[in-house]
Amino acid sequence: MKTFFLTIWSGYVRLTARWPSIGSIAPFIPLIAAWWIITELQIFPRVFLPGPVDVVRSFGTLVYTGILPEYLQDSMVRLVVGAFWGIVLGIPLGIFIGLSPRAHTVLWPPLLFFQAIGDIAWLPILVIWFGYGLTTMTVIIVYTVIFPVVLNTVLGVRSTSITLHRAALSLGASRARLLWEVVLPGALPNIITGLRNGLGYGWRALIATEIIVGTSGIGFLMFDARRGGSLVEVLLGMIILGILWYIVDAWILAPLERATGQRWGLVTQ
């Protein structure tokens, strides 16, 4: 009996070693099966917990009517625009604060404080300033993404060994080259960690913003469905959010982080 289980486990281990994505999908099968059985047995009323079949059906309808692709696109565009500005503003600011002790003294405490205020708390006043719309959302996402990027870039710049600076200077690097050849690559693993955290927060901020002030997007889809009491679409929204972020995080950001941090043997924390 024991050998039997070992053989099964061995097969699973070797399968996931060859196709790692199987390892990340397989655990969901029993979960979905349990969900399906529970809803089929009607343990909870349908209105409270729709089954997987309903969710798949609603997925089909929403794709067919074009609502889902449109909303998905809206959410992704907002996230990408926000992330872009977060990076473009955040990395230079982080390098500046990391390199200048004076800037660090002056700017570090406000940075911590404004990060602590948190994205969502800005929502009411932003709505007063910019109204409901894309500007408000973009500002919130940029605001959310920028702090982890700046804070981690500062950490990365400050943890780059002073010996490396000296080595580069004595090899004839100019100040500008030093920035490009030493400071930036040295801080890169941290920058990517910051980006990963920042997008994680930004993603959630986006959903919250869409729920509260949105007129389109996945968050709006969920909240609109909730207002209409349709749990199917709420669940669908949650699943789409989870899968999307899982793909972005596990297949793009985490490997990127590993590629720089582990490959170079730089783990700074």
Added chain:
Amino acid sequence: MTKRSFISALWFCAPFAVLIVLWAILIPYFDVNPRLFPHLTAVVQAGIEGIQDGTLVQHIGASLLRVAVGTLLALLVAIPLGVAMGVSPVVSTFLTPLFRFFSVLAGIAWIPIATLWFGYGFGAITFIIFNAVFFIVTYNTLLGVSTIPLHVRNAAASLGAGRWAMLTEVLLPGALPNIVTGIRTGMGFAWRGLIAAEMIATNVGLGYMLFVARDFYKTEVIVLGMIVIGVLWLLLDRLLLAPIERATIERWGMVQRA
């Protein structure tokens, strides 16, 4: 307080003093409409009024109580569950993707379904905070336990540690840095989720205070609320969570993982 830490605290406060002075001077100077941004005096006044009539204290109390209840409940379930799953490499390998998936959803994405299940109010909000903390802490505990080197567990066993001693002397301390990191991240999400949820699903709390103030263009209350939110989280994170994290990770020389 030693002289050195006093000076560094002073340096920490100095930039804020500058900001406040700028605020006090620039807003009246440019004659900014108080519907767009409040005067410093108005915010201070709103703060004093809020404390005097007890509403501010009530909102803060409600928010903190929700966070405390949700977090405590989550930790009570998450840590034992994470340890139990982490000891078996088979179980932890298999379940890791599941918990990663749910960590991703943590917090805000649960608001619509939570309000449907529990209605508007304490239940829904506690559920959201529970969720934000639970999945991340479980995942981190599992990760922490499963990355304790086998040698260390073997060493304890060969020195005569039984099941209970293994848990309290090896598994929990070994996973502690991860657990603390998990709590810190989870509470970060929970705090944001709380503010968002309070805007939607309740009639008391800091988020609610902000959102109602927006309806009446009371920017001084909004700004006051933002400052309170920032200060509270900064106190919680920097004075409670970060020092614990540093103490365990740095003293024990354990590198933070994931």
Added chain:
Amino acid sequence: MGVGDAVKNLVIRNLSKTYFDVYAGTQVTAVRDVSLNVPESEFISIVGPSGCGKSTILNMIAGFIPHSSGEILVGGKPVNGPGPDRGVVFQSFALFPWRTVLENVAFGPKMRGVGKVEREKIAHEFLALAKLSEAAGRYPNELSGGMQQRVGVARALANEPDVLLMDEPFASVDAQTRMTLQEELTRIWEAKRPTVIFITHDVAEAVFLANRVVALSKGKVLDEIEVDLPRPRVWDDLHENEQFKSLTARVLQLVRSA
């Protein structure tokens, strides 16, 4: 060591280990029909190339992994899982990073239920034996590799085991420190006279430390060689010692020929 206890010897009869390799999906034989007799207070070295099964044998004696067939008797009692009658010193030290040096050494007595004052007295005694008294209050990661392994040895001995199992304990420290540690180990052995199984791939180290060297290859015992070099042994004397040279050469030839 202890008084009036049963004989602290180790008997291994026809020990074999086959296991199911999850990654390869097949049965693998790591140890084949090994028999060994270690009388009380003897110091034996098991030497062989990487992958010869020497660590598997030690892990089976320690009880970390089950054996497939044969018998392991410590003081006449069969081995069934890890236990305090067999102390283990690990190649990777396996110290508890969240405990101070003193607490690490006092861990075994603590598991036996020895009171705090008494077990700290024991720990101090063994720290003094390992010349570590000054480091008592420090954490493992604040020590050098050589010092960490001294803690490892002190921790295993403080539990007064019947048999001390050492798994390539000096393989991860630098060459100079390794020689010092080897000399100290012979000194401690002469003072306490524990029964020791020492695993290594370093032939000179095996001969230097042991009364008897067991050469192992591909999971089988090739031969056993008596080492009757005089004690105390120090490297300065043995470097030029003809008997040491010829013994080392013999073991080396044995291991390489297989």
